[in-house]
Amino acid sequence: GQQVMQIPQYQHVQEGEDFTTYCNSSTTLSNIQWYKQRPGGHPVFLIQLVKSGEVKKQKRLTFQFGEAKKNSSLHITATQTTDVGTYFCAAAPNYGQNFVFGPGTRLSVLP
Amino acid sequence: EPEVTQTPSHQVTQMGQEVILRCVPISNHLYFYWYRQILGQKVEFLVSFYNNEISEKSEIFDDQFSVERPDGSNFTLKIRSTKLEDSAMYFCASSERLAGTTGELFFGEGSRLTVL
Structure with a gap:
């Protein structure tokens, strides 16, 4: 079956530093x-990427979809303590099939 | 803002007992899902439901699990005979369009199930 991997598993950054998580599919x-997903919370949708090479920005967050549509990244510029949480990518192997979630990257931001 | 609501927020049960988790999806959504998350681990797909029938299910969703939409608003997950390994947070989600197309998932706050 489809495998969706994410790296790193954990990331600790100082407030103000940048953060990137990568999602890779087989x-x-x-x-x-x-x-x-904030600690103790539920997953909240951030963005969807569809096109090869697509880049989308939401304030300090930049999302990218690889040219081969096998990988994606989420980059946060100048992290804040409100960015703390686990970031999951979710991928549909085929159009119309349900999403498989990656294992997530847990971000800690030290003030 | 419309939201998915789930009850109970926490249920403790004895192994072998039946459990029903309830969800009220967002009213104009057509697709409903159950996911589970074992503490500290990833979000795992269980089942999707559309037009009053299961549209897709995972390997986890075996004969011990069932889903139902008993009326126009509720969507339930039943576990017939709970096992210790069923202990997890169960998230209900709904979407306006099929999640594997362009539909975003709206998650409820979850029901934590503890099996003793």
């Missing part, structure tokens, strides 16, 4: 979504 993806 197969070509039709699209990919990113979710954020």
Whole structure:
């Protein structure tokens, strides 16, 4: 079956530093979504990427979909303590199939 | 803002007992899902439901699990005979469009199940 991997598993940064998490798939993806889960909370949708090489920005967050549609990244510029949480990518192996979530990257931001 | 609501927030049960977790999806959504998350681990897909029937299920969703939409608003997950390894947070989600297309998932706050 499809494997969705994320690295790193954990990341500790000082407030103000940048952060990047990477999502990799063993197969070509039709699209990919990113979710954020605060500690003790539920996953919240951030963004969806569909096109090869697509780049989308949300304030300090930059999302990218690889040219081969097998990988994606989420970059946070100048992290804040409100960025703390686990970031999951979720991928549908084929259009119309349900999402498989990656294992997540847990971000800690030290003030 | 519309939201997915789940009850109970926490349930403790004895191994072998039946459990029903309840969810009220967002009213105009057509697709409903159950996911589970064992503490500190990833979010695992269990089942999706559309037009009053299961549209997809994972290997986890075996004969011990069932889903139902008993009325126009509730969506339930039943575990017939709970096992210790069923202990997890169970998230209900809904979407306006199928999640594997362009639909974003809206998650409830979860029901924590503890099996003793």
